[in-house]
Amino acid sequence: MTFDVAAVRAHFPSLTSGIAHFDGPGGTQTPAVVGQAIAHSLTGPLSNRGRSVVSERNADDAVDGFRSAMADLLGATANGIVYGRSATQITYDFSRTLAKTWNPGDEVVVSQLDHDANVRPWVQAAAAAGVTVRWLRLDPATAELDLTDLDEVVNERTRLVAVTAASNLIGTAPPVARIAARAHEVGALVYVDGVHYTAHRTVDITALGADFFVCSPYKFFGPHCATLAADPALLEELDPDKLLPSTNAVPERFEFGTLPYEMMAGAAAAVDFLAGLTTAEGSRRAQLTAANHVIDEHEQRLRRDIEDGLAALGDRITVHSVAPERTPTLFCTFRDTDAADVSRRLAGRDILAPAGSFYAYEPFRALNLGVDAGLRIGLAPYNDDTDVDRLITTLGEVVSGR
Numbered sequence: 329m330t331f332d333v334a335a336v337r338a339h340f341p342s343l344t345s346g347i348a349h350f351d352g353p354g355g356t357q358t359p360a361v362v363g364q365a366i367a368h369s370l371t372g373p374l375s376n377r378g379r380s381v382v383s384e385r386n387a388d389d390a391v392d393g394f395r396s397a398m399a400d401l402l403g404a405t406a407n408g409i410v411y412g413r414s415a416t417q418i419t420y421d422f423s424r425t426l427a428k429t430w431n432p433g434d435e436v437v438v439s440q441l442d443h444d445a446n447v448r449p450w451v452q453a454a455a456a457a458g459v460t461v462r463w464l465r466l467d468p469a470t471a472e473l474d475l476t477d478l479d480e481v482v483n484e485r486t487r488l489v490a491v492t493a494a495s496n497l498i499g500t501a502p503p504v505a506r507i508a509a510r511a512h513e514v515g516a517l518v519y520v521d522g523v524h525y526t527a528h529r530t531v532d533i534t535a536l537g538a539d540f541f542v543c544s545p546y547k548f549f550g551p552h553c554a555t556l557a558a559d560p561a562l563l564e565e566l567d568p569d570k571l572l573p574s575t576n577a578v579p580e581r582f583e584f585g586t587l588p589y590e591m592m593a594g595a596a597a598a599v600d601f602l603a604g605l606t607t608a609e610g611s612r613r614a615q616l617t618a619a620n621h622v623i624d625e626h627e628q629r630l631r632r633d634i635e636d637g638l639a640a641l642g643d644r645i646t647v648h649s650v651a652p653e654r655t656p657t658l659f660c661t662f663r664d665t666d667a668a669d670v671s672r673r674l675a676g677r678d679i680l681a682p683a684g685s686f687y688a689y690e691p692f693r694a695l696n697l698g699v700d701a702g703l704r705i706g707l708a709p710y711n712d713d714t715d716v717d718r719l720i721t722t723l724g725e726v727v728s729g730r
């Protein structure tokens with residue numbers, strides 16, 4: 329099956345702006361159906377959850393629809409799906425909850441490949457609990473996690489391993505299943521940041537070995553919110569701080585205050601939109617898998633075109649996204665100019681590839697770039713050959729001082 333990018337683009341009203349968006353890793357554009365689902369939910373009859381009248385049922389159905397969509401997307405169970413405002417918020421909440429079970433002498437493991445949202449909450453919770461933090465190191469030469477000392481870093485004292493499924497800075501997708509297998513061997517839990525990964529791969533939390541998996545729908549066409557997937561039986565064992573009158577049921581136990589039904593409806597619509605990008609028959613999960621396959625082929629082809637275009641610019645540009653297993657996200661620095669300036673020049677031509685370190689504080693430091701920022705070129709399914717041609721042509725002019 330081929331991927332009809334023109335047909336896909338037609339679903340995104342914002343693309344008529346003429347901007348070539350290479351900022352997908354920061355958040356994608358939104359298809360009309362997602363906006364319509366949000367408006368429909370919010371302006372239709374809507375009350376708090378219940379089954380008595382249509383307004384209550386609509387709220388209830390939005391919650392159920394969200395949980396079942398996220399479960400299909402992540403290979404999870406609907407009642408193991410927790411809603412959250414952002415991945416950062418969810419991870420902070422779970423770090424505090426899990427830290428209640430830690431004791432001095434215990435250890436937690438974080439990685440130098442991770443966005444700070446999957447580092448600092450654990451480091452701070454560990455400090456509060458008197459627990460030691462150990463690190464999986466990033467090898468700047470290979471852009472991969474150095475796992476030669478995995479069995480020593482993850483050991484009998486380890487209670488939790490927090491690791492990304494893919495880096496939002498350099499795209500590296502580390503061998504999460506291998507890391508998780510070691511963690512489980514010593515009885516540790518595995519918390520996986522799937523925020524970047526979910527936008528590019530079919531997620532199967534069981535195959536990954538993720539006890540907890542967090543992602544954010546605004547990275548894959550949905551509204552600005554997040555979700556965590558886990559085995560409901562594991563969630564039953566946890567004791568988050570919560571209000572006395574609020575339910576102790578799972579997963580609601582982890583969701584504070586009134587849920588934003590309209591965001592949940594929007595996120596479910598994003599999953600349906602993704603599933604509809606294929607003509608494949610079968611369950612929504614099967615359609616999502618098929619859609620991801622054609623999206624991946626499309627994005628990888630554009631990535632290769634960009635890489636070839638950048639290579640033709642010689643040593644004036646360095647691409648740091650070199651791990652064999654990686655998403656179509658290229659992080660670049662420049663010999664003769666700074667990335668922020670390049671980004672400004674591109675923006676002047678309506679090409680959005682932001683410069684920065686993108687909250688990937690640890691990997692940015694580990695790369696030893698000695699510069700303030702890099703340019704991130706991230707692909708989304710709606711990028712096309714015209715976007716790529718404009719990018720490469722303009723970058724060529726910028727780096728050659730024209």
Ligand SMILES: Cc1ncc(COP(=O)(O)O)c(C=O)c1O
Pocket residue numbers: 353354413414415416417443445446492494495496521522523524543544553554
């Ligand atoms: C890999 C990764 N993890 C975590 C986050 C934080 O996500 P949120 O904005 O939902 O807190 C981001 C956001 O860019 C990200 O790219």
